[in-house]
Amino acid sequence: MKNITLAAIAFALVFATSCKENKKEEVKETEVEEVVKEASTKKELTISLSPKSDSQVEGTVTFKEKDGIVSMTAYMTGLSEGEHAIHIHEKADCTSPDGKSSGGHWNPTGQPHGKWNAETGYHKGDxxxxxxVADGKGTVTMTTDQWCIGCGDETKDILGKAVIVHEGTDDYTSQPSGAAGARVSCAGIIE
Incomplete structure (x- = not known):
């Protein structure tokens, strides 16, 4: 009888321990899945602006995506005091000295050029x-659900495009680009 009782206790201990181990594995797998899911909904990309058209305009542009919302923050130096335009252009090619290798404004939906969210239409790159200010520094911030980083949707994906800073201002009416003047800085949106 003692042997049966000891065997039953040993069996109960082994069974309880193995159940605990299985629960630990289940918890760990769940935690890993949550971390992977969270990582897949957050993306961040920082690119460097390079001078074009004999300017000295440099800076960085950071794109962050979380839960389908992309925020952009651009910091620039070397600009003249006043207003300047910034756009996303169709190609991540900044090889030409004038920045024109980046092509025209990114316009995947075939809209007329205009001010962002205008009822009359606008490019996704507008x-x-x-x-x-007088020190030559400028900052631009923007948040939108109309862009994504590497999602593969041709109407939203900014990867493979370029950020262009212009010498002048965008008049929001001239077609197809707003008559913003020379391209003074360029950065390809690439990983």
Whole structure:
């Protein structure tokens, strides 16, 4: 009888321990899945702006995506005081000295050029104008659900495009680009 009782206790301990191990494995797998899921909904990309058209305009542009919303923050130096335009152009090619290798404005939906969210239409690359103070520094921030980073949707995906800073301002009416002047800085949106 003692042997049967000891055997039953040993069996119960082994069974309880193995159940605990299985629960630990289940928890770990669930935690890993949550971390992977969270990582897949967050993306971040920082690119460097390079001078074009004999300018000295440099800076960085950071794109962050979380839960289908993309935010852009651009910091620039070397600009003249006043207003300047910034756009997303169709190709991540900044090889030409004038930045024109980046092509025209990114316009995957075939809309007329205009101010962002205008009822009359706008390009997905029509970010707009920003002010620069006497020290030559400028900052642009924007948040939208109309862009994504590497999602593969041709009407939203900014990968493979370029950020262009212009010498002048966007008038929001001239077609197809807003008459914003020379391209003074360029950065390809690439990983």
């Amino acid at each position: 970010i707009g104008n920003f002010k620069v």
